Amino acid sequence: MAMRSKRRTFHRRKVCRFCVDAEMKIDYKDSKTLRYFVTERGKIVPRRISGNCAKHQRVLTLAVKRARQIALLPFTTVHTV
Amino acid sequence: MRKYETFFILDPDLSDEANAAVDEKLKTVVSSNGGTLLSYASWGKKKLAYPVKKRIRGHYVLMEYAGGPKLVAELERNMRLDERLLKFITVKLEERFDPEKEEARRGAAQAAAETEEVTPEKESFPVVEQEEEQLSAMDEDVDASEEEDES
Ligand SMILES: [Zn+2]
Numbered sequence: 001m002a003m004r005s006k007r008r009t010f011h012r013r014k015v016c017r018f019c020v021d022a023e024m025k026i027d028y029k030d031s032k033t034l035r036y037f038v039t040e041r042g043k044i045v046p047r048r049i050s051g052n053c054a055k056h057q058r059v060l061t062l063a064v065k066r067a068r069q070i071a072l073l074p075f076t077t078v079h080t081v
Numbered sequence: 082m083r084k085y086e087t088f089f090i091l092d093p094d095l096s097d098e099a100n101a102a103v104d105e106k107l108k109t110v111v112s113s114n115g116g117t118l119l120s121y122a123s124w125g126k127k128k129l130a131y132p133v134k135k136r137i138r139g140h141y142v143l144m145e146y147a148g149g150p151k152l153v154a155e156l157e158r159n160m161r162l163d164e165r166l167l168k169f170i171t172v173k174l175e176e177r178f179d180p181e182k183e184e185a186r187r188g189a190a191q192a193a194a195e196t197e198e199v200t201p202e203k204e205s206f207p208v209v210e211q212e213e214e215q216l217s218a219m220d221e222d223v224d225a226s227e228e229e230d231e232s
Contacts, residue, residue: 028172029088029124029143042130070088070170071129071139 016053018060026059028066031073038064042074082147082178084119089160089169090139093126100140103165107144107156114155116148119183133167147178 018024024033037045037052037060044064047057067073091103104121111118124141133139146152153171160169 028170031130066170066172068130070168071090071131071133072127074130 014051016051016056018056019053026056026063028063028070029072030063031067034060034064034067034073038073041078042068042076082117082149083173084145084147084175084178084183085153085171085173086143086145087153087156087160087169087171088141088143090129090133090141090167092136092165092167093138093140095140095165099165103163104142106159106163110156110159111144111146111148111152114148114152116146116152119145119147121145136167139167145174147180147183 018026026033028034037050039045044061047054050057052060064073068075091100095103108118108121121144122142124143126138126140129137129139157169157171160166
């Protein structure tokens with residue numbers, strides 16, 4: 001479907017997953033789903049990369065922050081002693 | 082009356098009796114402060130994303146209830162004082178709690194559960210395995226940190 005641009009080899013599709021699949025709820029307790037939207041260091045993936053729409057990105061961000069509070073997601077994975 | 086949920090982490094090494102005592106205590110706090118307990122469910126033991134009070138695992142419990150802000154304050158005060166609790170988060174689910182609506186939801190959930198024959202763990206997350214190469218590349222080693230439930 002989406003064609004690859006020459007310069008940006010990175011993405012292909014830019015649709016909001018939460019808009020496409022109405023079944024997909026954003027819940028801070030659902031760390032499995034949230035993990036798709038954070039990097040391995042625990043940062044929230046920007047929507048220019050994930051393709052989320054603004055509305056869902058806002059909700060997602062809140063959910064990730066709550067998940068961090070309750071230790072379901074890391075704030076960071078790199079600790080300097 | 083509002084509807085709230087409190088998701089908290091218990092010390093994973095508690096005995097069954099100790100667990101029951103905490104359950105009892107929290108339920109009492111809710112009922113004695115004019116609240117209605119709607120649900121109280123264990124989510125099992127999970128690895129924590131970072132250590133909390135020197136513990137690397139935790140026993141997650143989700144509790145839903147209706148009540149006023151005073152109740153939340155009192156509940157959180159109790160939780161803060163209790164050594165058996167590692168951490169908690171309270172989220173307001175509804176500004177106005179409607180018992181009838183709750184009843185309807187409960188009925189629907191019940192029906193769904195019966196058709197699906199409940200999975201014991203709350204692992205009914207929508208597993209989204211579609212493509213998303215870019216992200217999964219970043220996330221590859223985001224580990225198997227959860228899962229190992231050994232309740
Ligand atoms: Zn969307």
